[in-house]
Amino acid sequence: MGFRPDDGSAVAGGMTVGTAASLVGVTVRTLHHWDAIGLVRPSGRTAAGYRLYTAADIARVHRVLVYRELDVPLDHIAGLLDGSADEVAESLSRQRDRLHERILRLRGMAEALDRVVEARDRGTLLSAEEQVAIFGEHWRPTWYAEARDRWGDTGQWAQYAERAAGRSAEDWRRIADDVRALDGDLAAALRDGVRPGDDEANALAERHRASIGAYFDCTHSMHVCLGRRYTTEPGFTAHYDGVEPGLAEWLSRIIDANARARGVDPETATWG
Secondary structure: OOOOHHHHHEOOEEOOOHHHHHHHHOHHHHHHHHOOOOOOOOOEEOOOOOOOEOHHHHHHHHHHHHHHOOOHHHHHHHHHOOOOOHHHHHHHHHHHHHHHHHHHHHHHHHHHHHHHHHHHHHHOOOOOHHHHHHHOOOOHHHHHHHHHHHHHOHHHHHHHHHHHOOOOHHHHHHHHHHHHHHHHHHHHHHHOOOOOOOOHHHHHHHHHHHHHHHOOOHHHHHHHHHHHHHHHHHHHHHHHHHHHOOOHHHHHHHHHHHHOOOOOHHHHHOOO
């Protein structure tokens, strides 16, 4: 087998590309590329034409690596290595500013992720006192933990947490006010004898579905499934019947009628 200096041997007049690559911790392909674009060109060649890197060449490679570590694009590095002092200073200042902007962006992303993780675990970023102040004296802060234990592995809980992570106390206050207003309008419609399937009842059912959408995307089929719980789960029934006697059953019926008007058969509705 013939001897190929370019495979990594040191020879008189410099070191071959393989040796240079091993010394500085990059690949041979990288040095070939830097040579091709004129960023680091070896100062010598063997009689057979193989690259030879001098100590000065290796020093230039190390300078390139410093700037690459700072995420400076390759096409900017040559100017930093070969430009005037003023040009280099200006370029470094621009790169520093971009780096600071990136740091701020990454910090913001990290903080947002922290909020999502916390919201997925706690159900809300509100304190217990804030929850009661916003949702009312009958609100129990433990409900979030109960909901997490029940639905924490669902896509809806993940979607809820992503939305909750970006909400302030004022955002939650607006949502709570909208729910209270909706409850009042539902109770008034029941007292006024509005029947399931009427235009007014369908509009109220759509408002109710939209209120669920503040937490997660709710299809008409999913809405029907929720409506069933209003008449079968004591906590839901107590809430709505506490607003107006019989409201839980009536709400379930207008949800069914609205879904039917939109092509969903309540008898076969499923979650999803």
